[in-house]
Structures are given as C-alpha cells and as structure tokens.
Amino acid sequence: MSTATATETAPTTAGAPVVPEEIQSFTVTLIIRRYNPEVDDEPHWDDFDVQMYPTDRVLDALHKIKWEQDGSLSFRRSCAHGICGSDAMRINGRNRLACKTLIKDLDITKPVYVEAIKGLPLEKDLIVDMEPFFESFRAVQPFLVANSAPADGKERIQTVAQRERFDDTTKCILCAACTSSCPVFWTDGQYFGPAAIVNAHRFIFDSRDDNAAVRLDILNDKEGVWRCRTTFNCTEACPRGIQVTQAISEVKQAMLRGTL
Amino acid sequence: MTSTIEAPRSPYSRAPRSRGVNWEKWGWIYMRVSGVVLVVLIFGHLFVNLMVGEGVSALNFAFVAGKLTTPFWMVWDVLMLWLALIHGGNGMRTLVNDYATQRLTRGILKSAILAAVVILIVLGTLVVFTFDPCPAGSPADLLPSFCPAS
Ligand code: HEM
Ligand code: SF4
Numbered sequence: 396m397s398t399a400t401a402t403e404t405a406p407t408t409a410g411a412p413v414v415p416e417e418i419q420s421f422t423v424t425l426i427i428r429r430y431n432p433e434v435d436d437e438p439h440w441d442d443f444d445v446q447m448y449p450t451d452r453v454l455d456a457l458h459k460i461k462w463e464q465d466g467s468l469s470f471r472r473s474c475a476h477g478i479c480g481s482d483a484m485r486i487n488g489r490n491r492l493a494c495k496t497l498i499k500d501l502d503i504t505k506p507v508y509v510e511a512i513k514g515l516p517l518e519k520d521l522i523v524d525m526e527p528f529f530e531s532f533r534a535v536q537p538f539l540v541a542n543s544a545p546a547d548g549k550e551r552i553q554t555v556a557q558r559e560r561f562d563d564t565t566k567c568i569l570c571a572a573c574t575s576s577c578p579v580f581w582t583d584g585q586y587f588g589p590a591a592i593v594n595a596h597r598f599i600f601d602s603r604d605d606n607a608a609v610r611l612d613i614l615n616d617k618e619g620v621w622r623c624r625t626t627f628n629c630t631e632a633c634p635r636g637i638q639v640t641q642a643i644s645e646v647k648q649a650m651l652r653g654t655l
Numbered sequence: 656m657t658s659t660i661e662a663p664r665s666p667y668s669r670a671p672r673s674r675g676v677n678w679e680k681w682g683w684i685y686m687r688v689s690g691v692v693l694v695v696l697i698f699g700h701l702f703v704n705l706m707v708g709e710g711v712s713a714l715n716f717a718f719v720a721g722k723l724t725t726p727f728w729m730v731w732d733v734l735m736l737w738l739a740l741i742h743g744g745n746g747m748r749t750l751v752n753d754y755a756t757q758r759l760t761r762g763i764l765k766s767a768i769l770a771a772v773v774i775l776i777v778l779g780t781l782v783v784f785t786f787d788p789c790p791a792g793s794p795a796d797l798l799p800s801f802c803p804a805s
C-alpha cells in the first residue's frame with residue numbers, strides 16, 4: 396500500500412495556523428471483466444492499480460483508469476450521483492451503482508472485482524444490452540391511464556394516504572440492478588423481472604389510475620409474478636432502497652384477492 | 656464471487672401468452688397451502704413416532720403395522736404422502752427450470768420427476784390401504800410374532 400498524501404489548505408482563524416489535516420490515500424486494485432466483441436471471443440479479467448481516497452467511489456476509480464491508464468475501458472454513466480440509473484454493475488459479486496459505492500465501504504486489502512450486470516447480453520466491458528429489460532418495463536404499461544376527466548377541469552386529487560400507498564415504488568430509477576440480480580431472470584430471461592413489477596406496482600396502487608386490472612392480468616402470466624421465489628436478491632440490490640420483494644408480494648396478493 | 660452467468664438464450668422475445676389454466680399461479684398457491692398442512696402432518700408424524708410413550712425405541716414392524724390398521728393414521732399417512740410428493744415434485748420442477756438449459760434435458764428430467772411422483776404415490780397409497788400384517792396362508796415362520804397363525 397503506498398502512502399501518497401493530499402494536503403488540504405485549511406483556513407486560519409485569528410492568526411493561529413490550523414494544522415492541515417492529512418488525508419491518507421491508498422492503492423486499490425480493481426479487477427475488471429473486459430470484453431471487446433471486435434477482438435475477444437470470451438470475456439477476460441484485467442487488473443488495474445489506482446490511487447484512491449476513502450471518500451472516492453468506484454466510479455471515480457473507473458474514471459481514473461479510463462482517463463489515465465486505458466481509454467478503451469467502456470462503461471455507462473451520466474449523472475454520477477445516483478439519479479440516472481446508468482451505472483449499475485456487479486461490484487464484488489453484488490449489484491451496485493458505481494457512483495454510490497464508496498471505496499471505504501469495500502475491503503480494499505483485497506482486489507475489487509467489477510463486472511457487468513448479469514442476465515442481459517454483454518456488449519462491451521461493463522456495458523450490456525438493456526433492451527430485454529426495457530421490453531419488460533414497457534409491457535406493464537408504465538404510464539397513467541385515467542378514463543375520467545378530473546373534476547372542474549383541475550388536477551386529480553389524492554389524499555396523503557393514497558399517495559403513501561405507492562410511494563416506495565415511485566423511487567425507481569430503472570438501473571436494472573434488481574432484475575439482473577434475480578436468479579429466476581438469469582435462467583432464460585423470460586421472467587418479467589422485479590423492475591417491471593415494481594413499475595407496475597407504482598400504477599396499480601395509484602388511486603388516479605384506472606388500468607390496474609389490465610396490468611394485473613399482464614403480470615398473471617406464466618412468466619409473471621408467480622415465478623418470483625422470494626429470494627430477496629432484488630431488495631438487497633436496489634440502490635434506492637425500494638422494498639422490491641414486498642412490492643411483488645403486494646401485486647401477488649392483489650391478484651389472489653381480486654381487489655386492490 | 657466471480658462466477659459467470661451466461662447471457663439469456665432468447666433475449667428479445669417473450670413466449671406468447673398461453674391461455675387456459677394458469678398452472679404457474681396454482682402451483683404457487685399449492686406450494687404454500689400444502690406447506691402449511693405439511694408442517695402439521697410432518698411434525699405430528701415425527702412427534703407420535705419418536706417422542707410419545709417409549710419414544711424411538713417403540714418403533715418396529717408391529718408399531719407401523721398397528722398404525723396402518725387405524726383409519727385415522729391411514730388418512731394421515733396418505734395425506735402426507737400425496738401432499739409431500741406433489742409438493743416435492745413441483746419444487747424439483749422449479750429447480751429443473753433453473754438449471755437445465757436445453758429443451759430436451761428439461762423434458763427428460765421433468766418426465767423422470769413426474770414418473771417418480773406418480774409411481775411412489777400409487778405404490779404408497781396401495782400399501783396404506785391394502786396392508787395386511789398377517790396375510791392368510793403365509794408360512795408361519797415368515798409372519799411376525801403377533802399374528803394368530805404364528
Ligand atoms: C415442513 C413443511 C413444508 C413447508 C412449510 C414447505 C414450504 C415450501 C414453500 C412455501 C415452497 C415454495 C418456495 C418458493 O417458491 O418461494 C417450497 C418449495 C419446495 N419444497 Fe417445501 N415445504 C415443506 C415440506 C417439504 C417436503 C417434505 C419436501 C420434499 C418432499 C419439500 C420440497 C420442496 C422443494 C424441492 C421445493 C422447491 C425449492 C425451490 O423452489 O427452490 N418441501 N416449500
Ligand atoms: S427497483 Fe431499484 S434496483 Fe430495480 S430498477 Fe428500480 S431502482 Fe434499480
């Protein structure tokens with residue numbers, strides 16, 4: 396482990412020099428699963444050493460590698476702040492957003508393994524084809540379907556309790572961390588997957604929406620909610636802390652009861 | 656940690672929606688309903704066989720033969736047989752769906768599971784309802800000691 400340091404220029408108060416705090420940096424080894432479809436037959440693992448601070452994130456490490464060591468490293472990111480959902484990846488075997496995973500939360504005495512999320516076709520390095528994921532998402536009609544005009548030409552009123560009913564599932568950023576952590580989705584990619592069910596839940600339990608029955612029917616499919624085996628991988632993976640497994644169970648219950 | 660899961664086989668197309676009985680749903684319900692009943696049946700079975708009275712040392716041919724002449728235990732055992740075998744068979748079917756990727760392998764494994772379940776249910780049910788510890792006309796030295804003929 397090397398010992399490069401950064402010195403922050405701290406402001407001085409009343410003339411007394413404040414001792415600048417030294418922040419320790421250390422070498423982190425990242426082992427990244429690389430794949431270039433134009434030259435590789437099979438993916439392979441490459442390792443990189445980067446100098447990081449504890450407050451850095453895995454995304455910063457990837458940036459350092461791309462900008463300073465190997466410009467060909469390919470990954471998606473946009474917001475870098477956990478909002479856009481583009482950088483879900485498997486970090487030490489767990490699906491995480493690279494931009495929300497702090498280096499200090501990982502065991503850096505060992506190399507950090509980074510690879511693309513699983514169960515979706517690998518395109519290049521950390522990039523997968525998200526189309527099957529979005530196909531499932533589109534299939535559940537993830538938009539408001541209201542058959543009536545709101546009273547007085549105003550907005551549709553909802554009580555606090557009615558809004559609370561589906562609040563959790565409104566937080567989804569469609570990162571695919573949940574769906575690509577689900578062993579049932581891995582089997583053949585036919586299962587709708589947790590994210591599609593989460594986004595169906597968001598409208599099924601919305602008091603302003605009139606198409607719950609249609610969405611429940613879509614998810615009552617052979618490849619729908621019944622394939623869920625309550626593994627909880629999805630809940631564990633969700634960077635937004637959505638209770639994914641619970642949302643799936645609520646959809647199952649609504650189907651069995653026939654009411655919301 | 657670094658195990659690799661291959662990309663799905665048919666990523667772009669979902670199988671067309673099948674009409675008719677929703678087997679996946681009824682299978683899901685069955686696993687839960689039979690599970691609840693099995694908790695009572697299995698633990699009741701274990702308790703009566705292993706804990707009550709002299710406990711496990713009371714277990715012998717006569718003990719089982721005695722139970723299989725009591726209508727209450729006959730119904731109990733047959734229920735346990737049917738519920739557990741169908742439950743276990745359906746559970747194994749999900750495991751095959753998880754691990755077998757070839758159509759043919761899946762077909763063979765699921766057929767084998769189905770055959771095992773059907774054969775065991777038929778044989779088990781036959782034993783429970785036709786069991787006779789002292790079949791008439793058997794040589795006396797082959798019969799258990801409590802039979803009148805021995
Ligand atoms: C003690 C009472 C039992 C209860 C409460 C119970 C409950 C359950 C439930 C709820 C499931 C479905 C899990 C899911 O899909 O999420 C399941 C699966 C399963 N059960 Fe049972 N069960 C019991 C006894 C048995 C017995 C006696 C057998 C063997 C004959 C068995 C074999 C299986 C198998 C193979 C699975 C599939 C495992 C999987 O899906 O990963 N169970 N059980
Ligand atoms: S439910 Fe969570 S893990 Fe799944 S896509 Fe939405 S934000 Fe990502």
Ligand code: FES
Pocket residue numbers: 471472473474475476477478479480481482483492493494495
């Ligand atoms: S880069 Fe936008 S969520 Fe991580």
